[in-house]
Amino acid sequence: MKSRIQTAVMTAIIVAGSVFSANAQDASTILKKMDNVMYSPKDMTGKNKIILIDKNGKEEIREATVQQKGNDKRMFRFTAPASQSGIAVLSLPNDVMYLYLPAFGKERRIATSAKNQNFAGTDFSYDDMESVLFSVKYTPKLVKTEGNVYVLELTPVGGKSDYSKVIVHVNKTDYYPELMEYYDKGNTKVKVAKYTFKKIGDYWNASEIEMTDLKKNHKTKMQMSDVKYDTGLTDDDFTVRKLKQ
Secondary structure: OHHHHHHHHHHHHHHHHHHHHHHHHHHHHHHHHHHHHHOOOOEEEEEEEEEEEOOOOOEEEEEEEEEEEOOOEEEEEEEEOOOOOOOEEEEEOOOEEEEEEOOOOEEEEOOHHHOOOEOOOOOOEHHHHOOOOHHHHEEEEEEEEEOOEEEEEEEEHHHOOOOOEEEEEEEOOOOOEEEEEEEOOOOOEEEEEEEEEEEEOOEEEEEEEEEEEOOOOEEEEEEEEEEEEOOOOOHHHOOHHHHOO
């Protein structure tokens, strides 16, 4: 009798372990597929219309250009209005980011501890603007599947992020993110990002990202246009010298 009970317990442990491993593997695979969708082009250039919307519905519009190479280099530069023109952020490998403010005429490196701050009055933080694979920044867990999405819980690797977790809804068919919910260290949902993806040639493009700050009741829409892929950008296009031009 005792032997049968021990055998049953061991079987249950093995089965539970197998299920856990399968779920962990599935979550990692899903997240990597999402990364492949978002970072599959060799490079990308485009224009970005930024719409800031306050709690009363009042809108403020800005414009910017975006350049990206691979999965770890990105340049974001405001072009309008005049008060914002020239402000730029450069994201590089190994957790390196620079901010350029034309009024001061020089760049400054953004400390890791400051990446939770909002970028230039938008509802996106520097952390959100960083070009890093999600599968590098987060450890995923498959929470559930519902409708046409996988729901993953992402936990920051090494606890470097100000987010305790991010819940992401990944499209089952094409593996782009549809929704991301951001939670602070107190496990309170503080921001929500809604994604609209459209296919341009062989690639899926985030034509609009709407980020809402739930505490401030304020949102920012980033709308991409004039997107071009694989134009031959080089590493020289992503340097501090280029940031200041």
